[in-house]
Amino acid sequence: MIYARGLVKRFGEFTAVDGIDLEVAPGEAFGFLGPNGAGKSSTMRMIGCVSRPTAGELRILDMDPVREGPAIRGRLGVCPQTDNLDPDLTVFENLTTYARYFGIPRPEARRRAAELLEFVQLTEKSGSTVDPLSGGMKRRLSIARAMINEPDLVLLDEPTTGLDPQARHLLWERLFRLKQRGVTLVLTTHYMDEAEQLCDRLVVMDAGKIVAEGSPRHLIETHSTREVVELRFGDEPPAAYVEKLAGIGQRLDPLPDRLLLYSDDGDGAVDEVHRRGFTPSSVLVRRATLEDVFLILTGRTLVD
Ligand SMILES: Nc1ncnc2c1ncn2[C@@H]1O[C@H](COP(=O)(O)OP(=O)(O)OP(=O)(O)O)[C@@H](O)[C@H]1O
Numbered sequence: 001m002i003y004a005r006g007l008v009k010r011f012g013e014f015t016a017v018d019g020i021d022l023e024v025a026p027g028e029a030f031g032f033l034g035p036n037g038a039g040k041s042s043t044m045r046m047i048g049c050v051s052r053p054t055a056g057e058l059r060i061l062d063m064d065p066v067r068e069g070p071a072i073r074g075r076l077g078v079c080p081q082t083d084n085l086d087p088d089l090t091v092f093e094n095l096t097t098y099a100r101y102f103g104i105p106r107p108e109a110r111r112r113a114a115e116l117l118e119f120v121q122l123t124e125k126s127g128s129t130v131d132p133l134s135g136g137m138k139r140r141l142s143i144a145r146a147m148i149n150e151p152d153l154v155l156l157d158e159p160t161t162g163l164d165p166q167a168r169h170l171l172w173e174r175l176f177r178l179k180q181r182g183v184t185l186v187l188t189t190h191y192m193d194e195a196e197q198l199c200d201r202l203v204v205m206d207a208g209k210i211v212a213e214g215s216p217r218h219l220i221e222t223h224s225t226r227e228v229v230e231l232r233f234g235d236e237p238p239a240a241y242v243e244k245l246a247g248i249g250q251r252l253d254p255l256p257d258r259l260l261l262y263s264d265d266g267d268g269a270v271d272e273v274h275r276r277g278f279t280p281s282s283v284l285v286r287r288a289t290l291e292d293v294f295l296i297l298t299g300r301t302l303v304d
Pocket of ligand 1: 011014015016034035036037038039040041042043188190
């Protein structure tokens, strides 16, 4: 579905995407995980044929985005980072009007619109205008709209940014269903739980480069320990404990508010902390996540 080699996007002197390689297979849910400014959207815009690569090779659906952009776009579904729904139209009309861009005959457009509204659980809002909808509803409508041309490949740029947890979970559930139907999904996110829940495979991006690639489980197994111990020491700076706790676990990463101790045996590591005579004000043993992978690879957190 997507093939890229040495893909570069520059804005003047600034390199936003710095020579990335990737391949996405049919039916995959593929993610770009990285903090703000990593180059995820710039990559998505090249894949969506709305931004021309500065250098490198890019093929989408086995076509050349520069020469065959319109043909590719006809087979893509795009859900942009900020909703650009038409506020003058109803929910239903937003779908049927969009269908016209693809030359879908009116009766077929109406049939698809009704089916998609059912799918995103917005049938009851069919006659409403867009403004009164919640953020989560607008996102679901954007996703329905992206599906109107029955695309082979769906691009979702930060599908749940700004939504409350409940709205996010509902959206994930719908995206998961799309994936089960065999739709190829490509999404960007800076939420590690989104990447873990939805993506079969992902690339971790930082400063325009891919710093790791694989399934969420593979990335965690390769770059992190199984468990992580989070220690807090009241008002004392976590960095003050790095030396004192040296040798417990495989590494210690001080964040502003806590110390992360990486160990396959979290409880054993906590016992050792106590044996050395330290009593943290709070202790949490949890499984490692993609956030840890990002921290280990870049020394920074995904979300500030
Ligand atoms: N049109 C542009 N002109 C100049 N610089 C740009 C342009 N678009 C993006 N950039 C810069 O390129 C870098 C990567 O931006 P991009 O939007 O691709 O990152 P991102 O990973 O998607 O982050 P975000 O989550 O904030 O969208 C940023 O430093 C951004 O300021």
